Amino acid sequence: MLISKPADLRYSEVTPKSVYLNRRRFLAGVPAAFLGARAARAGVPSGPGAKLPSLAKSPFSTTETPNTYNDVTHYNNFYEFGTSKQQPAQNATNFKTSPWTVSIEGDVAKPRKFSMDEILKLAPLEERIYRHRCVEAWSIVVPWAGYSLSALLKQAEPTSKAKFVAFESYWDLRQMPLARPELAGIALPYVEGLRLDEAMHPLALLCVGMYGEALPPQDGAPVRLVVPWKYGFKSIKSIVKIKLVSSQPPTTWNMSNAHEYGFYSNVNPQVDHPRWSQAKERRLPSLFQNHPTQMFNGYANEVAGLYAGMDLKKNY
Amino acid sequence: MLRSRWTKALAFLVCLAPLFHLAWRVWNQDVTANPTEFIQHFTGDWAIRLTVATLAVTPLRKLLGVPDLIRFRRMIGLFAFFYACLHVLTYLWLDKLFDFPAMLKDVGKRPFITAGFAAFACLVPLALTSTAGWIRRLGGKRWQRLHSLVYVTAIAAVAHYYWLVKSDIRQPMLYATLVALLLCWRVVSRTIRNNAVRRA
Numbered sequence: 014m015l016i017s018k019p020a021d022l023r024y025s026e027v028t029p030k031s032v033y034l035n036r037r038r039f040l041a042g043v044p045a046a047f048l049g050a051r052a053a054r055a056g057v058p059s060g061p062g063a064k065l066p067s068l069a070k071s072p073f074s075t076t077e078t079p080n081t082y083n084d085v086t087h088y089n090n091f092y093e094f095g096t097s098k099q100q101p102a103q104n105a106t107n108f109k110t111s112p113w114t115v116s117i118e119g120d121v122a123k124p125r126k127f128s129m130d131e132i133l134k135l136a137p138l139e140e141r142i143y144r145h146r147c148v149e150a151w152s153i154v155v156p157w158a159g160y161s162l163s164a165l166l167k168q169a170e171p172t173s174k175a176k177f178v179a180f181e182s183y184w185d186l187r188q189m190p191l192a193r194p195e196l197a198g199i200a201l202p203y204v205e206g207l208r209l210d211e212a213m214h215p216l217a218l219l220c221v222g223m224y225g226e227a228l229p230p231q232d233g234a235p236v237r238l239v240v241p242w243k244y245g246f247k248s249i250k251s252i253v254k255i256k257l258v259s260s261q262p263p264t265t266w267n268m269s270n271a272h273e274y275g276f277y278s279n280v281n282p283q284v285d286h287p288r289w290s291q292a293k294e295r296r297l298p299s300l301f302q303n304h305p306t307q308m309f310n311g312y313a314n315e316v317a318g319l320y321a322g323m324d325l326k327k328n329y
Numbered sequence: 330m331l332r333s334r335w336t337k338a339l340a341f342l343v344c345l346a347p348l349f350h351l352a353w354r355v356w357n358q359d360v361t362a363n364p365t366e367f368i369q370h371f372t373g374d375w376a377i378r379l380t381v382a383t384l385a386v387t388p389l390r391k392l393l394g395v396p397d398l399i400r401f402r403r404m405i406g407l408f409a410f411f412y413a414c415l416h417v418l419t420y421l422w423l424d425k426l427f428d429f430p431a432m433l434k435d436v437g438k439r440p441f442i443t444a445g446f447a448a449f450a451c452l453v454p455l456a457l458t459s460t461a462g463w464i465r466r467l468g469g470k471r472w473q474r475l476h477s478l479v480y481v482t483a484i485a486a487v488a489h490y491y492w493l494v495k496s497d498i499r500q501p502m503l504y505a506t507l508v509a510l511l512l513c514w515r516v517v518s519r520t521i522r523n524n525a526v527r528r529a
Contacts, residue, residue, distance in 0.1 A: 096497035151366070
């Protein structure tokens with residue numbers, strides 16, 4: 014039984030300061046809240062905000078304090094729902110993520126489709142508190158929920174031909190009217206990729222929730238990737254397809270501007286973005302861009318071996 | 330009506346409204362998880378909007394036949410400078426923590442910062458010489474020639490914005506179009522005037 018009644022206070026039930034200070038907007042939201050409560054009584058089984066079962070602690074978690082739920086859900090890059098940071102929270106509220114399947118195909122012995130229910134039960138869910146480092150030189154700490162991507166990939170049994178993993182996001186103009194390439198400025202559907210050994214690394218998280226709840230739409234519901242040693246755009250959202258392939262797959266931001274966004278995009282203070290320095294980051298909600306960026310976002314001990322002998326300035 | 334003292338006071342308040350709006354949002358913590366970015370974009374937006382507005386004054390005076398609009402041009406220009414100052418201040422303070430060597434490195438190395446810096450630098454002498462005393466001291470012709478630096482500001486500001494955005498270029502293209510139209514109007518009206526003079 015995955016979905017149980019909330020036993021204790023959820024992160025999202027703590028009234029954020031911006032809400033209790035902003036009564037008018039809160040009152041405007043009351044009708045929606047009422048409808049939401051009705052839906053819950055009618056027995057909506059899962060979906061965004063549903064409480065996840067107890068999560069195992071992970072040794073990979075940072076001990077840093079997570080950002081607030083409100084911060085993480087109202088400051089998003091999700092161009093299918095608008096190119097400003099505030100738009101996804103407004104435009105993704107009705108994103109329908111059920112039913113949902115993830116297809117695993119390509120160079121695998123057992124290609125198949127997984128339902129969300131199967132994905133949720135495939136392995137014990139862990140809480141992984143990771144620092145999420147955006148290529149825009151800010152970072153936030155998020156308590157994600159999920160398990161290592163390798164658990165899912167192993168189910169499909171990659172063949173010896175498989176060298177890379179290609180990911181694809183959901184894309185539907187009926188649900189995402191702003192997701193036209195000429196509006197978003199990037200090719201869609203959003204695609205990302207990892208080398209197979211990167212994808213099999215235990216840190217690479219197949220993520221289904223955060224703050225103990227199912228993922229909210231703007232954060233990539235119902236299932237996304239979190240690759241904590243790479244810039245945030247590698248952590249593709251709302252995944253529908255995973256394809257094992259023999260050569261390096263195309264990736265969205267690399268296609269948009271290869272000079273600025275490489276295939277690897279490992280967090281690296283020594284390799285600047287052409288338009289800004291990556292040496293320091295702004296640890297939100299701090300105002301100041303004064304914190305030294307960590308090599309591989311602080312996971313050098315775990316992942317540096319994956320890139321032994323590689324020129325990381327060339328393979329940015 | 331445009332000659333009344335009150336319209337000038339009203340224009341002053343209108344130009345100040347964005348600052349109050351920003352203060353209100355900061356007070357309500359309605360500035361996203363990244364307040365610095367929000368404030369930077371907000372002040373940058375108003376700096377470029379008011380720059381475009383000053384460029385629009387002369388064409389609107391001629392096209393609409395309301396010469397009194399000139400009374401507001403200096404104020405709009407000074408407010409553009411005011412928001413540009415706030416914009417630059419957030420960069421110097423919150424991004425660079427007043428590390429001037431690092432800032433100069435940025436200006437030299439990164440085209441979008443070079444363009445932004447140029448746009449701002451060109452506004453400084455215009456703000457300083459905006460008083461009646463300076464117009465007198467420089468003489469109308471020379472003052473006007475100096476103040477055509479605002480064209481450099483407008484073009485550099487658009488370039489700064491265009492190079493900043495990651496993919497969605499609709500906003501910078503809107504400003505680029507407005508600036509191009511306002512500059513074209515000047516070229517065309519000057520050509521017509523010169524031809525008229527030659528004929529006469």
